[in-house]
Amino acid sequence: QVQLQESGPGLVKPSETLSLTCSVSGGSISNYYWSWIRQPAGKRLEWIGRIYSSGSTNYNPSFKSRVTMSVDTSKNQFSLKLISVTAADTAVYYCAKAGTAFDPWGQGTLVTVSS
Amino acid sequence: DIEMTQSPDSLAVSLGERATINCKSSQSVFDSSNNKNFLAWYQQKPGQPPKLLIYWASTRESGVPDRFSGSGSGTDFTLIISRLQAEDVAVYYCQQFFTTPMYTFGQGTKLEIK
Numbered sequence: 001q002v003q004l005q006e007s008g009p010g011l012v013k014p015s016e017t018l019s020l021t022c023s024v025s026g027g028s029i030s031n032y033y034w035s036w037i038r039q040p041a042g043k044r045l046e047w048i049g050r051i052y053s054s055g056s057t058n059y060n061p062s063f064k065s066r067v068t069m070s071v072d073t074s075k076n077q078f079s080l081k082l083i084s085v086t087a088a089d090t091a092v093y094y095c096a097k098a099g100t101a102f103d104p105w106g107q108g109t110l111v112t113v114s115s
Numbered sequence: 116d117i118e119m120t121q122s123p124d125s126l127a128v129s130l131g132e133r134a135t136i137n138c139k140s141s142q143s144v145f146d147s148s149n150n151k152n153f154l155a156w157y158q159q160k161p162g163q164p165p166k167l168l169i170y171w172a173s174t175r176e177s178g179v180p181d182r183f184s185g186s187g188s189g190t191d192f193t194l195i196i197s198r199l200q201a202e203d204v205a206v207y208y209c210q211q212f213f214t215t216p217m218y219t220f221g222q223g224t225k226l227e228i229k
Binding site for chain 2: 100
């Protein structure tokens with residue numbers, strides 16, 4: 001079955017760029033939507049955006065122009081970049097397959113924004 | 116945006132008893148063109164990612180025990196866990212996908228054993 005795994009730095013300095021990659025195994029990334037979702041400690045899940053295997057994207061307006069997603073079908077991976085981060089961006093970041101609902105999810109990776 | 120509000124924020128239920136979690140959306144998530152409610156339920160155990168339990172408000176995901184059931188339509192939905200077991204301790208979230216691609220989640224309901 002499809003499995004997802006997030007990777008990237010666990011610590012990012014304020015004003016810098018958060019970069020994460022989600023590796024998909026057990027199935028092809030093609031012909032599906034893939035999403036990033038985050039969860040600040042003690043808060044609700046927040047959808048960041050989604051990308052189709054063709055590269056078409058949709059983003060949560062809350063992130064305005066700070067977010068960019070990309071896909072590399074040759075590597076079966078998709079990525080997230082969030083610029084100008086602040087402490088409020090500290091959260092566990094999940095990648096997930098976006099079909100009828102979100103399933104499956106990666107294990108999540110904690111990203112802390114701190115100097 | 117559609118806001119999702121769950122109640123209660125937390126509840127404690129005895130083993131073998133029924134747990135009921137409610138979810139209310141700020142506007143209807145029912146699509147009359149396909150007669151479906153665009154509502155999902157997830158279970159999140161400590162240190163784990165959310166796990167999809169139910170979608171279309173009442174369709175159980177493959178492998179999910181039948182003690183989990185979802186109901187409701189329009190703006191009001193319910194997740195029922197009958198015959199509560201120890202492994203059901205978790206935080207439960209509802210999520211709407213009516214306004215795809217803008218998805219929103221409820222604040223979560225923490226379920227504990229009494």
